[in-house]
Amino acid sequence: MDRLTEMEAFATVVDQGGFTDAAKKLGLSKSAISKHVASLEARLGARLLNRTTRRVSPTEIGLAYYDRARRVLNDAGEADALVTSMQSAPSGLLRISVATDFGVNHLSPILGDFLHEFPDISVNMVLNNRYVELISEGFDMAVRIGDLQDSSLRARKLAETAKRMVGAPSYFQRHGRPTRIDDLNDHKLLHYASPASGSAWRITAPSGEKRQVRTAGCLSVNDGQSLLNACVAGLGIAYLPAFLYAPAMAEGRVVDAIPELPLETQGIYAVYPPGRFTQPKVRAFIDFLAHAFAGKGPKDW
Template sequence: MSKLPDLEGLAIFAKIAETRSLAQAAAELGLSAPTVSKALARLEARVGAQLLTRSSRRLALTDSGRQLAERARRVLEEAEAAEAECALRSAAPRGLVRLAAPMSFGLREVAPILPEFLALHPQVAVDLHLSDARVDLIGEGFDAALRIGTLPDSALVAKRLCAVPVRIVAAPAYLERAGRPTHPGHLADHACLGYAYLATPDLWRFTNKAGEEALVRPKGRLRANNGDALVPALVAGLGVGVLPAFIVEDEIAAGRLERILSDWTTPQGSLFLVTPPGGPRPARIELLADFLSRRLARR
């Protein structure tokens, strides 16, 4: 006798025990009736016991059959689950993923890497929605979103990818004209351009390494809900701005803007990948989520 268990025989016996009919078991398994009968006889010979009794109307389990039936059922269920999972993983992901992202971050950081993702997965499509307004993932039918700020609504599944540092900047011409502030309190006497999506846009908070805190209520003639919209005014010397580093880093490198108050920091946000709550996500969404996590976490 083979040392390996008769897994086929056990699976067939589980179906026989469920249906109490050799013919119905054969039909549901897509096997011939003789194949099912031979499998049952083979299994009974291996275990050395009769598993079924036959009457004119139906089959009944013997005591040995009842003891074996439950384990045989688990063997069949595990095998079916293993095959289904393998098939799901091996099938080429396909379909549409709706992704929301902040406007400036999406243009600068997400759009440039999407061609790589699309080349890797030719049957997956991406609908990229760019807006600085916070979308309702569930209500508006989005599969995932990138968000910058504090931890998002706990009803969503959130994964932190990286920190998003903030810079305090002004143009050299503005600083020559209005003076260079050396303490956040000095900003009360400066023109401050407002970014609507800071954590507290009407109250700028600053701290230094010594733990000192300073609060400033910014006053200025321009406010926008998109950081890039403020950059021309900053470069033109219209005031001081507090913006994410990824928006102003090129202008700082080119000398068109300067960092000020570098000994002070403002509350830094983080980049999160958020998805709606629920069970397992389709493979296409998992693939895009994993790709964004890997690429953006290295920023």
């Protein structure tokens, strides 16, 4: 007899507490279940079940065998599901969490292409600047920027972005250009308000030393685009990712505040819950993003 069939019959008898209920569960006759279990016990040379007129329970050896057998059966079920999943067309609702700045500027413009390519998928994209718990909050995946806090999630790097201090030429004409980190104490700094980042910029000096610069200034806002707008208007210096400032820099509306400093970079990642296999809709979107952002960054946005 098939070894997996014998194991499944035995494990189901233990799960259901008897041969009759196990037969109903598997859609087989009670005699067929009995034959499978008897064959298994004969092959192993051990009694796995205690049988009485009222109940069936595993022996000590049977309980130990059950734990391993159930693991094998679960793995076999996942293997079957993986093959089915990989052959099925991506479909269903895809819930995505994305930081507002990146979502508005870089995901929204390409979502239409994705939905045209995969018409059986619908997308619910939530834009916010807080850290979301993917599983407990019901998200399929997220796009995150910077160091990944949760090592239990699976991640795929999509691109990199530089992060620089930038200001408008008009601001530097009025207030002068800083030449070193300490000069920032004499300038107006535009602060990104976030519990995660605090009120300090963490900057790498030419020596490689990590420095902190306090950023309490004339403006504090939890939106990168608003900071860029204030920067372009000449209100001060902002510390922004290239995916936000790159177009304004290319047009000369902002310039690098201290070009001599080392280039700071951040990774941009697709993160999703751990598991033996990835849902087709999630895999399709991550592959789409990887293709869309191929060759992007750190400064080329």
